[in-house]
Every structure is written in C-alpha cells, then in structure tokens.
Amino acid sequence: MPPFCKAESTASSGVQHAENVALTPDQAMLLPCLGGKGRHMNKRYRKVLQPRNIILDLHATDKPGVIAELVDHLVSTGDIAPQKRDEVLAAVLSREKRMSTGLQHGVAVPHGKTDAVSDLIAVLGRSRHGAEFASLDGRPAQIFVLILSPESMAGPHVEFLAEISRLLTRAEIRERLLAAESAEEILNLFDQSADR
Amino acid sequence: MIAAVTNGAVAGPFATGPPEVGRVMTEVALQLAVILIAARLGGFIAQSYFRAPSVLGELAAGMLFGPYALGGLPLPGWGPVFPLKGGPLPVSTELYGFAMLASIVLLFISGLETDPKTFLRYSVSGLAVGVGGIVTAFAIGDVAAVLLGIADSFLSPPALFLGTVATATSVGLTARLLSERRKMGSPEGVTILAAAVFDDVLGIVVLALVVAVTRAKGSQSTPADWKHIALIGAKALGFWILFTAVGLLLARRLTHLLKRLRSMTTIASICVGLALLVAGLSEMAGLAMIIGAYIVGLSLSQTDIAYELQERLRPLYDFLIPIFFCVMGMLVNFFAVKSVLLAAVFYGLAGIGAKIVGCGIPAWFTGFNLRGAVRIGTGMIPRAEVALIVAGIGLSSNIISPEVFGIAVSLTMLSTLLAPPLIVRAFQGGSGLRVAVEKRKEEEIRSVSLDLPSAELAEFLVSRINRAFRNEEYFVHRLHTDTPTWQIRKEDISFTIIQDDRRVILNMPARYQHIARFIVLEEILNLSEFLESVRKMQSPEDMGAQLLKGVFE
Numbered sequence: 001m002p003p004f005c006k007a008e009s010t011a012s013s014g015v016q017h018a019e020n021v022a023l024t025p026d027q028a029m030l031l032p033c034l035g036g037k038g039r040h041m042n043k044r045y046r047k048v049l050q051p052r053n054i055i056l057d058l059h060a061t062d063k064p065g066v067i068a069e070l071v072d073h074l075v076s077t078g079d080i081a082p083q084k085r086d087e088v089l090a091a092v093l094s095r096e097k098r099m100s101t102g103l104q105h106g107v108a109v110p111h112g113k114t115d116a117v118s119d120l121i122a123v124l125g126r127s128r129h130g131a132e133f134a135s136l137d138g139r140p141a142q143i144f145v146l147i148l149s150p151e152s153m154a155g156p157h158v159e160f161l162a163e164i165s166r167l168l169t170r171a172e173i174r175e176r177l178l179a180a181e182s183a184e185e186i187l188n189l190f191d192q193s194a195d196r
Numbered sequence: 197m198i199a200a201v202t203n204g205a206v207a208g209p210f211a212t213g214p215p216e217v218g219r220v221m222t223e224v225a226l227q228l229a230v231i232l233i234a235a236r237l238g239g240f241i242a243q244s245y246f247r248a249p250s251v252l253g254e255l256a257a258g259m260l261f262g263p264y265a266l267g268g269l270p271l272p273g274w275g276p277v278f279p280l281k282g283g284p285l286p287v288s289t290e291l292y293g294f295a296m297l298a299s300i301v302l303l304f305i306s307g308l309e310t311d312p313k314t315f316l317r318y319s320v321s322g323l324a325v326g327v328g329g330i331v332t333a334f335a336i337g338d339v340a341a342v343l344l345g346i347a348d349s350f351l352s353p354p355a356l357f358l359g360t361v362a363t364a365t366s367v368g369l370t371a372r373l374l375s376e377r378r379k380m381g382s383p384e385g386v387t388i389l390a391a392a393v394f395d396d397v398l399g400i401v402v403l404a405l406v407v408a409v410t411r412a413k414g415s416q417s418t419p420a421d422w423k424h425i426a427l428i429g430a431k432a433l434g435f436w437i438l439f440t441a442v443g444l445l446l447a448r449r450l451t452h453l454l455k456r457l458r459s460m461t462t463i464a465s466i467c468v469g470l471a472l473l474v475a476g477l478s479e480m481a482g483l484a485m486i487i488g489a490y491i492v493g494l495s496l497s498q499t500d501i502a503y504e505l506q507e508r509l510r511p512l513y514d515f516l517i518p519i520f521f522c523v524m525g526m527l528v529n530f531f532a533v534k535s536v537l538l539a540a541v542f543y544g545l546a547g548i549g550a551k552i553v554g555c556g557i558p559a560w561f562t563g564f565n566l567r568g569a570v571r572i573g574t575g576m577i578p579r580a581e582v583a584l585i586v587a588g589i590g591l592s593s594n595i596i597s598p599e600v601f602g603i604a605v606s607l608t609m610l611s612t613l614l615a616p617p618l619i620v621r622a623f624q625g626g627s628g629l630r631v632a633v634e635k636r637k638e639e640e641i642r643s644v645s646l647d648l649p650s651a652e653l654a655e656f657l658v659s660r661i662n663r664a665f666r667n668e669e670y671f672v673h674r675l676h677t678d679t680p681t682w683q684i685r686k687e688d689i690s691f692t693i694i695q696d697d698r699r700v701i702l703n704m705p706a707r708y709q710h711i712a713r714f715i716v717l718e719e720i721l722n723l724s725e726f727l728e729s730v731r732k733m734q735s736p737e738d739m740g741a742q743l744l745k746g747v748f749e
Contacts, residue, residue: 098721098724099721154668154669155669156668158715159714161714162713163710163711
C-alpha cells in the first residue's frame, strides 16, 4: 500500500477502501482537473427519462417480477419491440446473476447491455410496499431505475447509471420521490438533486 | 548511385521550374539527410559514451557538420553540402524554416504540457521562485552584456537579448533527472515544476516585450523614444493577454466542435494548424512566432484532449527536435566565438549563477532550508530550446552579431553540461524544508485499491478498465512514470489508475467517484465472467498439441 493510502482493509473481498486520503504532491498533481461544475451530465436524464417511462406503482414483489414489469412497460410504450422483450429480459437478469444491482436505502439500478436497443433507454419504477432485491443493506428496494444500453455502441452508459444513482443518494430526495404524486414531480426532484 | 539520384532530382521533377529550384531542393534534401543522421548519432554518442543529455550531442553534431566546419568543405561534383550563406544566418532560409517549424511545434507542446492547476496549487513558492529567477537572470544577462563590452547600455538590443536568453529555464532536463530518482514529488521537485510554469509564461512575456521593443528601435534611425517603446510594449502585452483570454475561453467550445470530426489525427492536425495560424498572427503583430504557438498550446492544455494531442504530436516532436538543435549548432561561428571565448564562459557561468541565486533566495524565504534552496536553484539552471530560439531570433533579425550568438549558445551548452551533476549532487541528503511546512489543503480524493492474485491479471484488468473508460468516451493517457499510471479524463473529470504489481489503485475526486466506481465494478464483473469462460476452454494441452503437430507436417 502506498504511504498516502490510509486504508481500512476488508480482507475477504480483497478490496481496500481508503476514504479522504491525503495525496503526496506528485500524486495530487496527477489529478489536475478536480472540481468543476459537472457540466458533462447536462441533465441527460431529462432526455432519457421521459414522464411516460415513470411507473408510480409497481405491483411485483420480487426481483424477477419487478424487472419483468419494468421491461414490459418499455414494450408497452414502444421503446422495445415486443419480439425483443425476452432478449432484453435475459440481458438484465444475466447481469443481475453476476451481482445484484440492489444498492442501499431502497434504491436498485438493474441494467443490461443488449443490441435489442439502439440507444440508451431507461425506466423508473416505484413500489409502495417494496420488493426483495438482494440489496447491499439487505433492505427491500422501493425505487428502481432500469437502464438498457446497446452492446455494440460506445457511449457514456455506465456513467449515466452512476449519475442516476448519485442523484438518489440524498435521503430527502428519496423520501420526496416516494411521496410524489406525478411523474413530472419525480423529474423535478432529480433536477433539484442535480442542481445541488 | 547518389550522383544518379541527385542528377535525376535536378533534371526530373523540377525540370519545368527554374533550374535553381531543383538545386535548392536537392541541397535541402541532402542537408536534412546529414542533419537527421548526424543529430541522432550525436545524441546517441552523448548519451551512451559521455552520459550527457542527448541535446549536447545534437548541438555538437550541428557544429561539426555545419557550414563553419565539415559542412563547408566542398564535395567533388557538388560543392559544400552546407554552403555558407550571406546575411545574418549562415544556413539557407529553407533549412532555417525547418528549425522554426520545430520551435513552433516545441512551444505548442510546451504550452500543452503546462498545468495551470499545479501553478495555482504551489503558486506562492512557485511564483516567488519563478519571478526571482527571471528577474535575476535577466538583470545579470543584461549587465554581463554591458560588462563584456557587447552592448553600450542596458537598454541596447544586444543587452536586452542576452538578458532574455538567460531567463528561460527548460525544466525538461531537471524533470527527467528527478523522476529517474523519484524526487519529482518532493516539495523541491513540485516547486521547481510550478516555478517553471511561471518561468515559461513570464519568459514569453519578456521575449514579447524585448522583440517588440528592439524591432521598434531597429525601424527607427533616431534613438527610440520611451513613449513609442511603451506603446509597442503595451501592444505586445495586449496581444498576449487578448489571445490567451480568447484561447482559454474558446478552447473547450472549440474542442467540443472538433470532437465531432471523430478522428484524433484530424483533430491534432487542425490544432497544429491553429498553432501555426496564431504564430503567424503574432509575428504580424510584431512579436515572435513561438509566442502565438505557446498561447494556443496553453489554451488547449485545460481541455480533455490535451494528453491525446501530446501523444499524437510526440512523433512529430521527436522528429523535429534533433533537427532544431542541430541547426542551432550550425549557426555557431567558431571563428567569431574564438575571439569572445572568455566572454562566452563568463556569460554562461553568470547565467547559471543567476538562477541558483535568483531562485534559491525566494525558495529560502518560502520555507526551504539552504539545502532545499540550492536544490531548487540548481533545478532551474538548464536552458535549452527557448534560449536558443531567442538567440536565433536575435541573429536572424540582425539584432545580435554571430559573436553574441555564440556567447548565447554557450549558456545552453554550459548549463546542459553542468546541470545534471549539480542537480544529482544537490538532491542527495535529507529534507530541504526549513520547518515542517503546514500541510497544504488537499483536494478531497478518494482512493480504492484492488488486490488481484497476480500482476498479469492486474495488468489485464487495467487494460479492460481503460477500454471501458474509452467506451464511455473518456480519454485515457499513459503517464511516463516508473509505476504504470494512467490518467483518465473527460472535461472536468480526472481519475488516475496505478498498477503496482498485483495491486490496482484507483484515485478519484470525491465528486465523481461514483462514476469510476460503477465503471470499474462492471469491468470486474465482466472479468469474472471472462475467467469463467476460460475454465470452459478446451484443455491447453490439447491446444498445445494441435499447434505443435503442425510444425512437423
């Protein structure tokens, strides 16, 4: 471990986390462009997440059910061709098999790469009662953002996933999202979180 | 064979043009051939046999094969390869054109490599050291010119030029020596780098002023009046400020547009084109061309394509730089320098002393002890390309004589020769800090390290992670460090990945850590799937047998 890394080791996973480390000057110099206004995201979720792709009440209560419901919604809105439904579902479930995308605090971001879609598409679903999603904190998930991106086309896809997750890190935003009455209200909450 | 080729060239493609065009082009081709081969071999000999920087070998090759030495000897059936030209320059305008192109590319790249953020971070000590070095070196260079009888007053053009030649530190040599010894990250190393940025910028401003003022003086038969000089100086500064401001404001928008062209080669070519364009404009405004090139580089240094540009331009740089130093060596007139040899040595040593004192004292005042101050002072000694470019401008504009040019070159030679042993010696021993300086406010950086079972797997994972970042439209750039390190950039975001044997270390600004974490996580999951598929692979023995069987068929 380099001297700058004050790490706490979680030996079982082989991953070490070092939070708030102080860098030596040369290492700090390697990171010359910190800060900034985060213009890169440019509220891309506004383009990808249309109000029609927001489901206020999901019915499913388990992981496969929630994912299928989200995918079926995209079929019903015409974002996914009906004959591609199974292919898309398989891609998301296969990613889920490798590691659950259930994060913490009731947020899950199932996603998959498949050429059944030609561009980045997303759907947000909310469950009042919550669904078991094998989350990191073991709690049921209530906010789901399903993200699909074409496999053979490069683009800031994982970055989008990361950014959406970041917008949901504030407890206040999550609480208000769960209480929101409309899709537009939910999108406004994202705007507030992004403008922070 | 050579004669046949030569004759063919003369009679062939240029047969329709005036006959002298063919001869001139053939001459340039032969000259470039000699220069490329001699400079490269000279650099190699200097490095391998004398353990000296290759620059010295390239300069020496130029002196040896130039018009004042072997190059001036006639070849049977052709005449001298480097015939001595009349006018201020001993080499042909065509050949000097290549050296100018090299200097434009060089300053463009040096602008690109400038990191204004480092400069701000270590701004206090860096500014003090940079300004101290510039002022002292300029003053000592200027005074030396008068003391040596080269100029009659401190404000006469040769004195101003010798002052300017003495100012510009070329930190490349120091950076290489320090990074070889892992001292680049020391407080002294970082201060030298930051000071070098101020030194570059201020040096260019000084050059802009001196060129403008001396040209204004040259155009007037009567002694220049101060009002006129002030006007010219203001114009030079105005050009510098205007273009730098416009450049910094527009660079991001410009690169955004350029990225639509998709090809980095196309983008790099266009950027060099812009550097040449602004170089031309700056010459038209009465400044030196390199000033324009530096401004364009500086403007682009803060964009996400800066590293990619540097990488693309590296081959062009490697090709042109030996030509530049070799041609500069060719400009040295031994016969003229012989008479001023002592003066040359005096000026060279004065220039070296100026930086040690001029940079060392401010370093001492900003928290370093004597050892640290000497380290910083010696680190700022090397002068190379910029000093030569300045001297070349003086010579080609007839402002300085061949003797003075020789004196100016002596500073480059002496400093390049003496700096490496001095720097190495200075950096031995303990801390260079007078007191434990208070910890500077660091950016909030998060770091994650992943331990892999083997270095090979770590290397593989890093290559996959880099590819994943590229797919997410990031620019990935390998840094020239001992431990494999990559810088990953997109607009405001910058991450670094370090592969230290079996360990992969990811440094991320807290603000953007989620992006890096997600991208790396996805790659690790892909890796585990990949390893799963390897297990399903046909047995390696069978594959090996299949491959070997074919050998005897």
